[in-house]
Amino acid sequence: MKRYLTVDDITDILHKSKQRGVGFLLSKLNIFGLKRTEKTFDQLDYKSADWWIVPKVIERWNELTTGNADMDYKEFFVTNYLQNKTGLKLISLGSGASHHEIELAKYDNxxxxxxxxxxxxxxxxxEAKAHDLNLKNIKFICADINNYEIPKEYFDVVFFHASLHHFDQIENFVKTTIKDSLKSNGLLVINEFVGATRLQFPxxxxxKINEALxxxxxxxxxxxxxxxxxxxYYGSGIFRMIIADPSECIDSASILPAIHSNFETVLERPYGGNILMSALKDISHHFVELDSEKSKVLDELFxxxxxxxANHASDFVFGIYRKP
Structure with a gap:
């Protein structure tokens, strides 16, 4: 059953008004959906308390995706799948602050x-960070991807870090925009939310999230x-999600089916998030620095x-896929 308005929606509005100011909330009244999305991601000084700020959670991701708590998926990808390969061309669609792409640019590949x-x-x-690092192989383009002409069969890698779930009509997007831009045998690499569309969790x-709380x-x-x-935890309502960011998880449940029908799976590693993401939302700051009690709490949550x-598909996946 779909949820259109929940208690969590009201709480989130009150919370964000304190975190990001009334001006940010007023920006959500813009009638243009793209502008609301842009405002969501274009605030530089915004800090949150989401699960990705918890070091022990990041170690869990690494362990599940690479088998090594100290190795992230980017290092794993380059080390295991790009050995002795140079001159590669990569495009990242929806790169945001491009932290992950800048890390990749440090590799000679x-x-x-x-x-x-x-x-x-x-x-x-x-761009300023890349300049400070003297990286010459990376460039940044401000554009709406839906109106940007991506060269066909040009790239060796198409890369998404937490951005693919912001695209609509995923089947068509994967089949045309992504697949067409890759060379033969090119790779699609994702680290993505692939769970319920509009976060309409069952x-x-x-x-189970409330059991975690x-x-x-x-x-x-x-x-x-x-x-x-x-x-x-009551879940997210569709109305608030559309008002806050019309692109959020707009067709996320279609991501894996679309990829599987258009690409060969090279590697696919689920790493959960079904419980942890929502349970730790807004309270993750308590677990950045750990003592024995907090560490035990996280172990129980894990x-x-x-x-x-064990009985449900993962909401987050790291995957590598090859264009046939």
Missing amino acids: FEEIICIDIAKNRLLEA KHQIA RIIPKKYRTRYKSNLLKRR LLEDEYL
Whole structure:
């Protein structure tokens, strides 16, 4: 059953008004959806308390995707799949601040890396960082990808880090835009949310997220920059998601089926997120620095998610796919 408005929507509005200011909320009244999306990602000084800021969570991702808690998926990809390959051309669609693309540009394998995004300030920030690092093989283009002409059969790698789930009509996008831009035997690399469209999680997933919340002591459930206590998870409503960012998870459930029908799977590593992402949302800052108690809480959360994943598909996947 779809959820159009939830308690969490109201809480999120109140929370974001404190975090990002009333001006940010007013920007969501813009009638143009692309402008609302752009505003979401173009604020440089915004800090959040999402699961990706927790070092122990990142170690878990690494362990599940590469088998090594100290090796991320980018290093794993280059080391294991690009050995002795040079002169490679990579395009990243929806690169944002381009942190991951800048890391890739440090490898000698790449002759050219192109980063495209609508967030101008983020790209300017990335360009400055690349300049400071004296990276000559990476460039940044501010453009709406839907109106940008990507050269056909030009790239060796098409790369997505948490951006593919922002594209609509995924089957067509994968079949044409992505596939057509790759050379024969070119690689599609994703690190992506591939779960429920518009985050319309099933009831059993929401129940398990609330079970996870009950594991977390009350003192670690105060929301970031707020006195609000996270008591329960209700899920996201479609109305708020469309108003906040019309592109958010717009067709995410179609990502893996579209890729599987158009590409050969080289490697696919699920790493969960079904429980942890929502349980830790807004309270992750409590777990950046750990003591024995906090570490034990995270271990219990990891175990709970592993138990859930034994019978349910992962919401996040690292994958490498080859154009046939």
